Amino acid sequence: MAEKELRSRAWFGRKGKDGFIYRAWMKNQGIPDYEFENKPVIGICNTWSELTPCNAHFRELSESVKRGILEAGGFPVEFPVMSLGETLMKPTAMLYRNLASMDVEESIRANPLDGVVLLCGCDKTTPSLVMGACSVDIPTIVVSGGPMLTGNHRGQQLGTSDIWRYHDDVRTGKILEEELLTIEAAMCRSHGHCAVMGTASSMACMVESLGLSLPGNAAIPAADSRRKVLAQLSGLRIVQMVKEDLKLSDILTRKAFENAIKVNAAIGGSTNFVIHLLAIAGRIGVQLELKDFDALSKNIPLIANLQPSGKYFMEDLFYAGGLPVVLKALDGILHRDCITANGQTIAANYSKAIGYNSEVITTVDAPFNTATGLxxxxxxxxxxxxxxxxxxxxxxxxxxxxxxxxxxxxxxxxxxxxxxxxxxxxxxxxxxxxxxxxxxxxxxxxxxxxxxxxxxxxxxxxxxxxxxxxxxxxxxxxxxxxxxxxxxxxxxxxxxxxxxxxxxxxxxxxxxxxxxxxxxxxxxxxxxxxxEITGRGYVKLYTDHVQQAHLGADMDFLVGGSGSKVLRDSH
CATH class of the missing domain: 3.50.30.80 (IlvD/EDD C-terminal domain-like)
Incomplete structure (x- = not known):
């Protein structure tokens, strides 16, 4: 079989004026001629921002991805997209999820990219990047930023779920407002997203259970050096994915979505998982309805003992063996033949997983909680x-x-x-x-x-x-x-x-x-x-076109995709 021509050759493989323009301006960054000679161009879609504290370590993480791309013979190019910081954005980061997805989609389609690595962590950055990439559908791999280390205040472990408890304690006079200052410093003590099974960790588990990341991506703490190793291996792998032409549409089958729903129920994942997965399904063209979530979750108990449904933290999940151990515990329930980003089936990825703490990850036969997560x-x-x-x-x-x-x-x-x-x-x-x-x-x-x-x-x-x-x-x-x-x-x-x-x-x-x-x-x-629904600019566009929650709250004109082909050429 003849190797498929790289998409980037439509830019860098040109002769005459057009090729001159595409290559010459890139060369002002100190890039030699041979870098443009039929190397897969890999975009690193980076949601780094100091206004998104969960993703503030992504410039460093991106360097690890670049090392992997270079090692595999690829040409890495990093580009920024709108970053959605859950803690600071007003009125709510969710308002801008669809806008960020548009930024991602158009940035990928408009540029000479053969594959893309999505760097995402904070809640909305993951679904928005995946949604945008799905609408283009080129080889794509996800690298999550990882959870922060578990907080510790006066000998007691704590995470984001404790905010709600402390808030009520202040309202009833059990603790003083001043004490919250010391708790703040003790809770967020490293890079990374929330230390519990909040939306960010649920999204990291979602992409791993869908097959969009390398095994183990979901739980490695942001501060652990093994997060950088996974990033480098992901950079290495995306080059091979381009050569194999392994696209999002090859991975994101109906079976893959069903696996993700079952896993979310077993880990007690965020309810936000529902609205984001529905939107992703709409972009890639998989039929998924709200009722499917209930049918697929109903008989699956909670086997991950993690806050807010349980006791432990994401750091503990990693030490217990990570998401592959959860997947292995669900072996008789999952679709075992779903292909994943590393080219292996999901069953092959978890087949050798070993659990190291049965209090953190239990079994379906003896679950932590018989109640399902959704x-x-x-x-x-x-x-x-x-x-x-x-x-x-x-x-x-x-x-x-x-x-x-x-x-x-x-x-x-x-x-x-x-x-x-x-x-x-x-x-x-x-x-x-x-x-x-x-x-x-x-x-x-x-x-x-x-x-x-x-x-x-x-x-x-x-x-x-x-x-x-x-x-x-x-x-x-x-x-x-x-x-x-x-x-x-x-x-x-x-x-x-x-x-x-x-x-x-x-x-x-x-x-x-x-x-x-x-x-x-x-x-x-x-x-x-x-x-009265008013507004201008993006907010007006959003309110005029946003769908209801049971459809994923995407905008009606964004459902589906336009593919990777650029229809007009300006040069």
């Missing part, structure tokens, strides 16, 4: 579905009937949640509207609403909470999220009023509000939208 609910409150994370919820609230306490938007919630006249008790159901994709806009991580101060003072630590927004993967509690259609769309969720009776039945996968169809119809006649 469930999909339907009912008249959420006609198109909603999600809950049973493994991080309270068992006594899995079946619950309570009266709604409704907050029309996040400002309403902040203004009233701790007031003395708020009519609420521990049986109430907190309902937060207008924090969905269009209504906020951007679908922020506010779904795990802090409990009312008067409830916390009773010693109550959990209540049923429902919103059309999201929750940080580090969050926990009996929290129903991603209600679709969102309140801003004027569906049933928008019609709920304080005092309405809500019934949650996780075992029955249902979520309903006791309003008759006639009453709902009457309320819809009287309904006045709370938020």
């Amino acid at each position: 469930a999909i609910l339907t009912g008249n409150l959420c006609e198109n579905g909603a999600v809950i994370k049973p493994s991080a919820a309270s068992p006594h609230l899995m079946q619950h009937i309570g009266k709604a306490v409704v907050f029309e938007n996040i400002e309403d919630f902040k203004a009233r949640i701790d007031t003395d006249d708020l009519e609420v008790d521990e049986t109430s159901v907190l309902v937060l509207k207008n924090v969905g994709p269009r209504g906020y806009p951007g679908m922020p991580e506010v779904g795990n609403m802090g409990l009312p101060k008067k409830i916390l003072e009773k010693g109550v630590q959990d209540m049923v909470r429902i919103s059309d927004g999201r929750m940080s993967g580090t969050g926990f509690g009996t929290v129903i999220l991603h209600v679709s259609p969102e309140a801003a769309m004027g569906g049933n969720f928008a019609m709920i009023r304080t005092g309405d009776v809500i019934t949650l039945d996780v075992a029955g996968r249902s979520l309903n509000v006791a309003i008759t169809p006639e009453e709902l119809a009457e309320r819809k006649k009287q309904y006045i939208p709370q938020n």
Whole structure:
């Protein structure tokens, strides 16, 4: 079989004026002639930014990738794309996930790249890079930045999930605000993303279980020298992937998506996994629906004892053998023949994995928790579905009937949640509207609403909470999220009023509000939208075109892809 001509030759292989222009300007960086002679050009898509602290070590990590590319005879070129820092961006990083994916897609398509290495870590950087790359579909490998080292404060281990606990302790006077300063310094003590199974770690596990990274990528701490080794090996491998023409569409089959869903359930991954995987499936052309997540997760117990669903941290997962040990524990459940980025099947990748700590990684037969990591609910409150994370919820609230306490938007919630006249008790159901994709806009991580101060003072630590927004993967509690259609769309969720009776039945996968169809119809006649959808530039583009949560909240015109061919030539 003849070797496929490199895509980059359409630039650097040209004769005359065009080739002169493409090569001459690159040579101002000190690149000799032979570098342009039929070498695979590998782009390193870097989300380094000092405004994205989780990714602040990526310039150094990129150098390790370059060493691997050079070793394999490739031509590395690093380029920046929009970086989405979860902790600093306002109003929410999720608003810009689709924008970053556009940046990635167009940067790859427009330039002379034969393959690409995606450097991603913080929550939205992973799905946005994968989404953008899927829409181009050239050989691609993912290198995650790795979790930070576990925090330690006065002899006690801590991670991002503890923020919610400390916040409640400050509100109830158990600790002083000043003490938080010392805790801050003790928690984030190295490079890397959140130390727990939050969204960033869930995304790292997602790409490994999909087959988009080398084995072991998900759990190596950012500060561990073996993270650099994996980066160099990934650079080495991407050159061979180009020679094999092993593209994203070859790896991202329906079976690969099913594997990722099963793994997410077993590790208690973030609920954000759902919305991101749906968007990725839409870009690569795999049919995936919200109901598939429930069918594939339903009988899979939690076998990774990691915060926020359990006790341990990502660093512990690595020492216990990493994600390959989890995959091996699921051997009878996964599709074993799925091809991965290293050219091997996923089963071959985990076949020799050895577990070193059975408290951190248990088995399907003797799981850490029989509750699965994900469930999909339907009912008249959420006609198109909603999600809950049973493994991080309270068992006594899995079946619950309570009266709604409704907050029309996040400002309403902040203004009233701790007031003395708020009519609420521990049986109430907190309902937060207008924090969905269009209504906020951007679908922020506010779904795990802090409990009312008067409830916390009773010693109550959990209540049923429902919103059309999201929750940080580090969050926990009996929290129903991603209600679709969102309140801003004027569906049933928008019609709920304080005092309405809500019934949650996780075992029955249902979520309903006791309003008759006639009453709902009457309320819809009287309904006045709370938020006027306005804006300019990207925000207007987003609100005009963003899809609902059950479709992945991608923008309608971005679903699918344009491929790698450049249709017009400017020279």
